[in-house]
Amino acid sequence: MDSRATSRRTFLGLSMGLPLTAAMAACGTSGPARPGGGTGAGGGGGGAKATYWFLSGPPGEAVRTAAVERFNKADPNSGIELTAVQNDAYKTKIKTAIGAGQAPTIIWGWGGGGLRSYVRAGQVEDLTSWFDQNAAVKDRLFPGAFGAATIGGKIYAMPCETVQPIVLFYNKKVFEKVGVQPPQSYGDILDLVKKFNAAGVAPFSLGGQSRWTNMMWLEFLFDRIGGSEVFQAVFDGEKDAWNHPASIEALTRMQELIQADGFVKGFSSVTADSNADQALLYTGKAAMMLHGSWSYGIQQAQGGDFVSGGGLGWMNFPPVDGGKGDPSDTVGNPGQYLSISSKATPEEKEIAKRFFTTGVLDDQEQKEWIDTGGVPIVKGSDGLFAGSEDAEFLNFIYGVAGNAKVFAQSWDQALSPTAAEVLLDNIAKLFQLSISPQQFATNMNAVIGQ
């Protein structure tokens, strides 16, 4: 009967709705067409425009926009067109655009594993020889920032913006109230956990639902216990690298800290996107928090007089007793990265390189980043800190970044997207205590080198 056929078709439609959306999403987000493609024949490069996509949202968007506007004003014959994209959507959107050959001229990113997948697909320019010819551009930046831009000995991105190490933040008022001192070692941390729990304060805030927040803990425990080479072996694709004794020990210690109620109750329900984890710290419900240096700006904006009143303390993650790692090591984002699409026209590439030389991190941009509480990745940018109300924190970050023997990149950025997803998934399970350290290592060994 007809009615039967009709409803069967409806079922078909319903059941196919999802794969359909997935397939459509792949073509739907191609973004703005490249304006450079249409122009060009007339004025010999005059009027050519490069395109540039980056993250939207305060405070970065305003600084990025202003830098490009200054560049466009100084160079009226050509220019850069901007598109700001929201954080979560950005990764998917830029990937889709690059895959579809619709990439912007200048690709903003985090370097590391994501950049490597662009390089493998031949989508971004090799800038090694350009940096050799323009040594001044390279030499003014933190050398540590180039690690995540370098794939197989070649540089594929221009480091830019700010350095963002992970910092151990603490609430000085809570420490005072409970009558304890900031930790000098991991042993101190374990003692503090008992004392804060006894005082009814959560020792550590953690936005566990976001998963990468948990990862920051493992990054430091691995480094402090076994040294930076333990994760480096994973990154280099060594077989069974996660089985390293230091790796198993770090994972075991992690679960011990969770079992000792080191983290706020219900941390798996707390998200970092809503800044609920940072609110726990500045409201005094938690005493400490391991978080990226960008958290300073957020607590300043949302915590009332918490930061300005001297409530916020900070330090590098303390050493683990008997550990091999260098206590000066840190981890986080050594910078942000700008690559040039290999599909761009020569004029567009030229504009992008001019922007890298004269536009990126000019004095004004450095000042604006400093005003947001960020440390620009320019050598000597600490000379601009004087007069900033955040000078103390900025100097601390500048010191951490400058003195770090190893500034490792966040694991999820360093690994390929495929391996990073497995990593975050297993980290969530490890923190749920639903898998053992050895199971974690076995699961992760399976995706080494992917």
Added chain:
Amino acid sequence: MSMSATTAGRTPSAAAREARGGGVLPWLAVPALLSFVAFAVVPLIGVLLLSFTSWDTLGDIRLSGLDSWWDVLTDPGLPHALWVTFLVTAASWAVQTPASILIGVFLAGRQRYRELLAVLYFIPLLLSSAAIAIAFKALLDPNFGLGAGLHLDLLNQDWLGEPVLAFSVVIFVVSWQFIPFHSLLYQGGVRQIPRSMYEAAALDGAGRVRTFFSITLPQLKYTIITSSTLMIVGSLTFFDLIFVLTAGGPGDATRVLAVDMYKRGFQANLMGAACVIGVILVLLGLALALLLRRLGGRDPGASQLEGA
């Protein structure tokens, strides 16, 4: 829904023309058929083809035969995701159906206050799933949510952090959002039951409960099938609410097939594997839909109104 409506509304002559299979009616299906082919069949073929390749969305699409299938089918994540999907489907059906029937029957009454309540009940359906998920996430925050605000310790649970609690929250929110829709279906269904049946039952001395079980419920058979089909096939592809609320967590406690597919495709860049799951979803959806049709009885053309 469409079926009971057409069965009831069809005039004898139209039915006769349909039976002969001629006339203008086939032409009416052309627009639907075209959009169905363009937006369902073609992408489906694409998904099927992609499932035999590996593609990271950046480089070239490489044929890899059955590699993606092998990877997905041997991954212990697949039976887990299937099981979670089944649980979500079963639990949301078991919660929503009785509640929707009761509310639907209640709202079918013509009293003024019931009409008003019907409008109020309808509100959750007007909200977007993502907005609902974000709102519930904020309400359930263990430190700054409803429990902390009202100082009710009972509400201060690790709602999204304990597997069983997180699963229950998902079922609750899904039901909260969709019970209004299914109540509406049942409201319509109840209103189509001829009054004479109830009058006859009253004359025979049947009470309210007896009337409900002997008349209302059997008469709602096709509405129940329609609503169940929508619920089951719908929860099979449930994505947005779960993704925003728990992102499949804690761990993988609420990782249904659709979320698994998204994570593989768009977060882990394994489009081949994601397409394999897409194909599995389609097959499952088809099988379930056909099964439900079977449950509907051998002779769907039979009248529901015998004896009326």
